[in-house]
Amino acid sequence: MTDPAAVEPTTFVLRARHVLTMGAAGHVRDGAVAVVDGRIAAVDGYAAIAARFADLPVLGDGGGILTPGFVSCHGHFSEGLVTGIGETHTLWEWFVHVVEPIEAHLTRDMAYVGTLLKATEMALSGVTTVGDMFCSAPGTPAITPGIVDALDVVGLRGDVSFGPADVPHGYPVDRIVAEHHALAQAAAASRRTRFRVGLATIPSSSDTLLAATRSLLAETDRLHVHLHEVREEVTASRTARGASSIEVAARLGLLDAQTVAAHCVWLSDDDVALLRRHAVAVAHCPVSNMILASGVCQVPRLLRDSVPVGLGVDGAASNDSQDMLATVKTAALLQKVHHQQADVLTAPAVLRMATLGGARALGLDDTVGSLDVGKAADLVLFAEASPSMAFVHDPYQAVVYCAGTRDIAGVWVDGERIVAGAQILTADVPAILPHARELAVELATRAGLASELAVT
Structure with a gap:
């Protein structure tokens, strides 16, 4: 498996045991999505994708569930x-x-x-x-x-x-x-x-x-x-x-x-x-x-x-x-x-x-919402290596009833990875938290909210 940090951000192959396209291809087992310049270039079984896009780096270990964002x-x-x-x-x-x-x-x-x-x-x-x-x-x-x-x-x-x-x-x-x-x-x-x-x-x-x-x-x-x-x-x-x-x-x-x-x-x-x-x-x-x-x-x-x-x-x-x-x-x-x-x-x-x-x-179904060729590569990968997703009897039910945020291995928007290993990659949240608390205190106080943060 290629190290995500070393991969061109918007061009890659992403594979999973279950690919739930929510589109024309339906449920693809042992599947993969080829992403080129942030758009979906192909959705198929992994073997077919690997042969067609042999030069692209491959993300994913072959396990887990891949869905549209x-x-x-x-x-x-x-x-x-x-x-x-x-x-x-x-x-x-x-x-x-x-x-x-x-x-x-x-x-x-x-x-x-x-x-x-x-x-x-x-x-x-x-x-x-x-x-x-x-x-x-x-x-x-x-x-x-x-x-x-x-x-x-x-x-x-x-x-x-x-x-x-x-x-x-x-x-x-x-x-x-x-x-x-x-x-x-x-x-x-x-x-x-x-x-x-x-x-x-x-x-x-x-x-x-x-x-x-x-x-x-x-x-x-x-x-x-x-x-x-x-x-x-x-x-x-x-x-x-x-x-x-x-x-x-x-x-x-x-x-x-x-x-x-x-x-x-x-x-x-x-x-x-x-x-x-x-x-x-x-x-x-x-x-x-x-x-x-x-x-x-x-x-x-x-x-x-x-x-x-x-x-x-x-x-x-x-x-x-x-x-x-x-x-x-x-x-x-x-x-x-x-x-x-x-x-x-x-x-x-x-x-x-x-x-x-x-x-x-939202009137955006020509761009997002399903894993179909030509749409934006907005993707979510659920890891298999977790207590809740280790065995999948039905991938739809696994996502809806079993999965938690801890199970999200990756999130991509336009092929850009913004979440890896249940951690945000794009925002420095710890750095903003002290200021956020200051603003919450200010807002609660000025608005007169029934809040532990309101200064009386």
Whole structure:
């Protein structure tokens, strides 16, 4: 086996006992992927790949499981410094006691440091692409470019948005639009990040903000929005505007954009029909839905009705970890216990949601989500030499139910290795931790959070 440190970063052969392509080739046993200049050049049995690409260095010892990089299609790096604080709150109580108090105090430095730590946590759990909505007050100067700076350091692929709300805060819409534009400019100059228009929720948006959002979508035809996370949201929208949030968004033309909608827990038949008609993708966030007691997303029904579904770790203050493997396992178990049906959501189905499903939700399935020729070499290798992965009866179930972050031998994005031996290679996390703690103390204190860190 070639020493990874001595290998050209983006050109190599990676072999494994099981290659789960989530694409046309399906499950390849004793397989390998050939990577040339950061793109997948071939997927086949190892013998065929070795013969065809004899000059390329070979990574992997022939054991373990190789999958596409995971795609987390919803989260909030804005919560990166306030983990583990709100478990006794339902969503709207959590808004009042955790999220809203910090929004006016977030800075670009906080955005950078929080993202650096949480993006690292994601990478260590196999995430290679992250969809994020940063929720804060609009800044002067702009806050959100800090997200892009951190993603560039860690090396993740990003689909980032600013998630504004102006009810009841009264933030000026022109400043909100300026924050969108600042994030878009930062993403355009980044390594692997692109911009998406964001909107927190329909009920927390004035008519002026909704109109501004529609105008922004004329420039960038991609939308990230929360829809029907809790029953209270549906009631609030119907009370204020005479229709559900999904109906309002559809009526205003917002759903004509390529839309990823977080949660979608409380859905009527008409809501599901609108999602399907507008090809809206759902970002299912099972851990935060459970912590905040929001309800259970109708995942099996959505999949049957051809509504695309991906997975999201959600925010660092509502999950509260950013461990994608925990999200994958929870997604399967939640549906099984809710429906009291063991086969309602199987390991292959939930692994597809974590890879190709998430890529489709973000409109990136032509680039990532499966191990197909021509796509980016976003890869995760699970080591065989571990107590939990030493023997694999079913590789799909091994990844979904057995694997932990300790088992991740390597993560590659565009063929660049960013994780080796369960350690991040791209970010100096120990060096940033003292400053991160200082920022967490500052934020907790200024926001008046019920935190051990808050200085009183």
